Amino acid sequence: EVQLVQSGAEVKKPGESLRISCKGSGYSFTSYWISWVRQMPGKGLEWMGRIDPSDSYTNYSPSFQGHVTISADKSISTAYLQWSSLKASDTAMYYCARQVAPYYMDVWGKGTTVTVSS
Amino acid sequence: SFDLTQPPSESVSPGQTANIPCSGDKLGDRYVCWYQQKPGQSPVLVIYQDTKRPSGIPERFSGSSSGNTATLTISGTQASDEADYYCQAWDNGTAVFGTGTKVTVL
Numbered sequence: 213e214v215q216l217v218q219s220g221a222e223v224k225k226p227g228e229s230l231r232i233s234c235k236g237s238g239y240s241f242t243s244y245w246i247s248w249v250r251q252m253p254g255k256g257l258e259w260m261g262r263i264d265p266s267d268s269y270t271n272y273s274p275s276f277q278g279h280v281t282i283s284a285d286k287s288i289s290t291a292y293l294q295w296s297s298l299k300a301s302d303t304a305m306y307y308c309a310r311q312v313a314p315y316y317m318d319v320w321g322k323g324t325t326v327t328v329s330s
Numbered sequence: 331s332f333d334l335t336q337p338p339s340e341s342v343s344p345g346q347t348a349n350i351p352c353s354g355d356k357l358g359d360r361y362v363c364w365y366q367q368k369p370g371q372s373p374v375l376v377i378y379q380d381t382k383r384p385s386g387i388p389e390r391f392s393g394s395s396s397g398n399t400a401t402l403t404i405s406g407t408q409a410s411d412e413a414d415y416y417c418q419a420w421d422n423g424t425a426v427f428g429t430g431t432k433v434t435v436l
Contacts, residue, residue: 247425249373257365257373257416259425271423307372314420316363316378323372 214238216246216308216321223327224298231294232324234308241289242266245311248282248293251323252304262311263291298328332421334428341434348404352417352428355398360419362400364393368413376415377402409435 219233234246247262261272265284272282284291291308306324309317334354342348352362362380365373375384377393380400390405400419404411412435417428 249427256414256430257367257418257427259418259427262425273424309373312378314423315361316375316418317365317373318375318378318384320372320374 214310214319216310216319218306218308218321218324221325221327223329225330226297226299226328228298228328229294229296230298230326231292232306232326234291234293234321236289236291236310239310242286245313246282246284246291247309247311247317248280248291249307249309249317250276250304251307260293260306264313265289265291298326300328300330302326303328332419332424332426334417334419334426336415336417336428336431338429339432339434341436342404342407343436344409345406348407348411348433350402350404350415350417350431350433352400352402353398354400354419354426354428357398357400357419358396360421362393362395362417362419364391364402365416365418366411366413367416373416404433407433407435411435 217235242265245262248260250258260276263270263282265286281294308321310319364377366376367373376391380395381393392403415431
């Protein structure tokens with residue numbers, strides 16, 4: 213079964229750093245891109261960026277460029293989304309999704325809730 | 331910037347047809363896909379490349395696209411189809427989601 217398993221919920225303070233993960237299984241991890249999608253409470257879906265795990269090439273939405281970093285470790289079939297300094301406005305659900313390049317996201321993780329509060 | 335606009339809500343009676351539009355510049359020249367998201371759940375792909383249905387998605391879901399508008403059609407709507415629906419397309423290597431439509435089955 214193709215799966216993306218995301219790391220657990222996080223509660224952080226403003227200014228702290230964070231890295232969340234997304235582990236793929238049941239398929240060739242390097243054959244598909246991984247996208248990250250944000251959903252703020254009660255709001256719609258926002259694409260943040262994607263990575264090609266085969267060569268770690270990344271592409272970011274202009275809205276998120278410079279605010280987050282997407283990376284991957286193909287040896288353990290895992291993609292990451294990280295922040296160096298969180299803000300309260302980063303409070304959201306974050307989904308990873310397998311992307312059939314370049315068109316659509318066919319498998320989604322269950323999401324990681326990130327709460328940033330002092 | 332490239333934006334995709336959807337009506338905020340759509341109501342449909344059980345067994346009737348729901349048509350959910352998604353508008354954007356030259357959308358007919360781009361591939362469009364659609365995602366269904368039920369409360370507390372992850373999105374699910376229901377239509378890709380304008381008209382194709384992934385394995386496991388009921389035949390009552392169909393898609394079309396022409397000009398500046400793509401449309402998701404749910405024929406014979408069931409109570410289980412009540413959800414938020416998002417269109418999505420690409421612009422210069424960036425994925426763009428529509429604003430989302432909440433479908434209520436009354």
